[in-house]
Amino acid sequence: MNFTPMLAWWQWAILAAIPPLIVLLYFLKLKRQPLEVPSTYLWSRTIEDLHVNTIWQRLRQSLLLFLQLLLVLLVILACFRPNWRGSKLTGSHFIFLVDTSASMSATDLPQTRLEQARQEALRYINQMASGDAAMIISCSDVAKVEQPFTRNRALLRAKLAEIQPTQRATDFGEALRYAAGLANPSHTRLEGEDQVDEAQPATLYMVTDGGIAPITNFSLGNLEPVFVPVGGSGPRNVSIASFTAERNPEKPGQTQAFARLENHGAEDVAIDIFLELDGNVIDAAKVTIPAGGSAGADFALQEVENAALRLRIDSDDDLAADNVAYAALNTPRQAEVLLVSPFTTNDPLQLALTTSNAAKLANVRVAGPEYLKDKQYRQDADGGTFDLIIYDQCAPEVMPQANTLFIGSVPQLETWSAGEPQGPVFIVDTDRVHPLMQFLELGKLRIYEGFAVDPPEGATVLIDSQLGPLFCIAPRQGFEDAVLGMTIRGVKDDGSVQPNTDWPIRRSFPVFALNLVRYLGGSRGALANTGVRPGQPMEIRAHSPVEQVTVRSPGGQSTTVRREGQNSFLFTRTETPGVYEVREGTSQEVAQRFAVNLFDSRESNLAVAPELTFPYEKVAATTGSEATRRELWKWLLLLGLCVLVFEWYVYNRRVYL
Amino acid sequence: MSISASQQPLLSPQLLHQLERLELVSRKIFRGRMKGERRSRRKGQSVEFADFRNYVAGDDLRFIDWNLYARMDRLFLKLFLEEEDLHFYALIDASSSMDFGDPTKLQFAKQLAAALGFVGLCRADRVKIESLGASRQRPGPVLRGRRSLWRMLEYLDGVEPGQNVPLDQAIKDFCLRNSGKGILVLITDLMDKGGYEHALRFLLAQQMDVYLIHVLSPEELDPDVKGDLKLVDCEDSDVAEITVSRPLLQKYKQTLAAFIDGAREFCTRRGMTYLMTSTETPVEQLVSNYLRQRGLVR
Structure with a gap:
């Protein structure tokens, strides 16, 4: 609470003289007008009865004085201009774009970054004035409109709480196109409102850590972008940037596993790496990774076919999702x-x-x-x-x-x-x-x-x-x-x-x-399938001509996929990193495996971007709200007016003695 | 040009005409001193026959009914009703408090006393009108007969407000000087801080037929006051500071009602007739309606 006195000293002096003046006038008022009466006999008896509760009477007598003093006090207080720093959203239409990518699961804050993003968005929603409309879009590499434009803030809060984290990469392109399309109210119908024909600019709040792919082919147009950064300072993270297993071309019968690790922290780290085969640790290594650098590790394995490899680093960093990588080893099949x-x-x-x-790799026939x-x-x-x-x-x-x-x-x-x-x-x-x-x-x-x-x-x-x-x-x-x-x-x-x-x-x-x-021969995954990133579709080629394949996710959930093309099956539910098992037809045998890994340096790099780059402008990180001074004097004067009205009422009704 | 109520004559010709037909009534039997127009329960000399009785030696031979003696050969004496006069006293409170209202309470009291006195004079009653506290300095004249009307009015005109004597003291004085029995009408506002009970008890001891006419002005019945006031008592300059409010006015009216009820109850219990009236009530109406109902006149 601050005070900004707005009067000169002599004005204050005049103002300060008013309360004593009121008290003086009050005593002057008590100089009663004499009136001769036939007898004070009955009046004296009347007053005697009323003086039984004298204290209360005195209080009531002084009610007007109290009210007048209170009024002056309120006016003086209003002249002090009490205020406090507040914030105010600019505009009347808001789009909250909440990043749900893998990096938002980082724990460099007391809570996850997504939780922090929720709170940031919630803070803005709470600052919305009545009549403001907002929509919520959650986005990773795909965008989802969680809530179209609405003025119902309770609904916005509920939808905000429902946003779930993903293991996907970040790509704002789709979300921005959504926002640009929906920013124009003529294309968007407010809930319970008539359609608004007039185009109105909207403020786009991007609540993200900034680890996004460069935004191209996008014009902000009516959108006023605001980058609300989420994340702590100096995050620590060691990630597995890639992990593959291949047959050793020089030593037939041997399999080699390669891993590349990146240190996104500010300090050099020594990391223990564990390689697991079907849940059992088969090898371990220790590598030292310089700050901001990367290091490789390779493991020589015996002939391994049709198995799942899991690489795990023993690091207590801020993002757990990139501390594990998977590789699927399949039986080679000649094209x-x-x-x-x-x-x-x-x-x-x-x-x-x-x-x-x-x-x-291939069995070639010539004709x-x-x-x-x-x-x-x-x-x-x-x-x-x-x-x-x-x-x-x-x-x-x-x-x-x-x-x-x-x-x-x-x-x-x-x-x-x-x-x-x-x-x-x-x-x-x-x-x-x-x-x-x-x-x-x-x-x-x-x-x-x-x-x-x-x-x-x-x-x-x-x-x-x-x-x-x-x-x-x-x-x-x-x-x-x-x-x-x-x-x-x-x-x-x-x-x-x-x-x-x-x-x-x-x-x-x-x-x-x-x-x-x-x-073109489809022999890429003859031994080690390159795999896909979370959320990306996986094209599965069956070894035998079957109508459907069953894919079992790392979580144990089985999904049946029907044939898309000739022996081609498209599996899209690759949300969770891990090794997915593919069974062909009704067979219970695992025909092949494929791995889903994060492998995204942008997500693993937890440093909060200072700005977002758009094709024609850069949006620096901001608090997103104008710091304004919340004034109290209007309310004080209003209260003073109420006191004045009450005082006038009391005076006229003579409810005092 | 209008004449204020106080400057009007005490008795208008219409009122006099109206009052001529009335007479004072006493609920008690009093022995008059002189022969009057009032029939007494005593037998005496008048034209109105009452009864016969046997002659006994020593009776006035003038009243023997000789016709009856001729028929019955016995002596009977004719008895006639005695006609006597009635003592009527009117006491007027002339304290300063009575000098309020329009007409003033004193003017009203004078009018009322004059009207009742005129009724008594017309019936040849003994009428004495006096202002309280004036027994010594200016005792009221004893009046008889219509001719005395002008003396009565002259006396009343001479009554001035400001005779602030405690009620009980003034009545005590009156009782000591006037021992005769009869009808007593006390016209006062009872605004005596010493109380009225002691004073009325003196009258009871005289065994008089007492009528208390309590006169109050409209200003006292429904005060029209506002704001913060210092009320000054006109008699003793006592001060009461008030800030007028609705609850205060309500409380005043409650106090006034309790005061009037208290006086009425005091009088009723002791055989006195109490009548509260406002100075707004015309004297004619008061005499012909209220006092008639109360049995003072008929």
Whole structure:
């Protein structure tokens, strides 16, 4: 409580003189007017009766004096302008965007960050004036409208309390689009209110720790962003950034497990790591991780198949979710690859597909173009026997139920088309991120002739040339079609075979073949499934043609998934990190496993961001409310008015003696 | 031009005309001193026949009924009703407290005393009107007959307020000087801080037919006062400070009602007739209605 006197000293002096003046006037008032009466006989007897309760009478007599003094006291107090610091929300429409990502489960505060976020949002809701409307969106990498715009603050509080934490990453994109769409009241109907046609700006309160992916392709428009940071200072966290298990290529029969650990704290830490196989600790290590740095750890295991590995670090940090990682080891399964090529012998591609490494992953069959008209081919193609079919300078009439790679030809679909062959071709750019293009060095590749590929919408250009897209990949009903706009070897008019490129003699060619088998052949998870992050869909490929698979979550909950494409099943309930078991058909045997891990450095890094970056502006962390001075003088004057009215009533009713 | 109530003549011709038909009535038998117009239970000389009785020696031969002697050969004496006068006293409280109201209580008391005295004079009663406390300095004249009306009015005109004598003292004086029996009408406001009980007991001892007419002004019955006041008693300058309020006024009225009830009860228990009246009540109405009901006049 502060006081801000607003009068000069002489004004105070005048004000201070009023109470003594009132008392003086009160005594003057008591100078009674004399009145001669026939006899005071009856009056004296009357007064004697009333003087029985003299004290009370005196009090009642002084009631007016008390009321007048009280009035002056209130006015003086009002002149002191008593006030206290308060806060006030700006605007009348509010959107509370509450982060529920994994990092919000951190315990660097006395409570979890989500709990703190709830309290922050609650604080704002409590500051809302009557008539203000608000909505609540919870978001991780997906957004959920917990409560559309309403003026019912009780409802907002209830919905706020229902927000649950998730193990997901943070992506505000979807939530912001929700907010932008709902910020315009013309699209939103208030509960119990008529539709508001006029667009009104809304204040967007983002209650988060700021560990979010950069926000792109978003315009705030009518939204007034306010970043309400949640989190303590100097959080400590050691996380498992990645964990994989693979067969040791040098020592057959051995399995290697790799882990990478990150220290997001400000101090170096020494951490004990424990590797568990099906619940039993099989290995342990101790690593020292510098502050803000990372360290690796590897474990050599004996031949392990069809098992679940769990890596655990013994760290008492602020986020427990990233202290455990899982890896699923599955029985290797060779991909079935069909190479349809005019060159059935001595073909570089065939050679590349049958290297010792590739042979472990895939079983390659080679057939000539005439095989496409074979009944057996149609049966196999339609039945999904092959994981990958490579069409070298030929194309099927009907697209098979398999992934495809077209070399020097395009699928006979309206969506694909090819340009005129031209040469030479120079590679302009390559997509190094795509699994098909990993570890490929194509800078000095010579290509004598090629054509631009015009892929359908949604396709990814993997190699760009001066002619246009040279190598593209596009999805097709659960499968993917890759088209390479050049041949490896061509046939001249005289029937002789002539290389079209020097790629087969380069080192990148067998790597490309291996990528091909791994990616399009579906052999990525032959041993160690790469797994997914919490909340991301997992595509399961069944080993045998079954109608449904049953997925058992780490929590023991079984979910039946029906077939999406050819032997492809999409499982979406990957909320909980851990190892998920897949059973095919009605079999009780675990056919394969996959792991769900957090593996998100952004979530593991618990440092609270100082600002949020939007495409055109940066929003610094703020308290979100204007500090205002809550004044008391209005209430004091109102009270004084009430006292005045009461005093007037008392005077007129003469309820005193 | 209006004349204030105090300046009006005490008895208007209409009132006199009305009063001529009335007479004073006493509930007690009193022996008059002189012959009057009032029939007495005693037999005496008048024109009104009462009874016969046997002649005994020594009777006045003038009253023997000779006709009866002729018929019955016995002597009978004719008895006639005696007519006597009545002693009527009117005592007026002329203290300062009576000088309030419009008309003043004193004026009202004078009017009332004059009216009753006129009734007595018309019936040849012995009428004596006196102001309290004036027994020594200015004793009231004894009046008889209509001719004395002007003397009576003259005396009343001379009665001035301000004769502040304690009630009991004044009545005691009166009783000592007037031992005769008769009707006594005491017209007062009873505003004596010494109380009225002792004074009335003197009258009881005289065995008089006492009528107490309690006169109060409207200002006393329903005071119209406001604010903070210092009330000064006009007689003894006693002061009472009041702040007028509704509860106080209610309490005053309760006290007044208790005072009036107390006086009425005191009088009733002791055979006295009590009548409380406001100065607003016309004297004609008071005499012809209320006093008639009470049996003072008929």
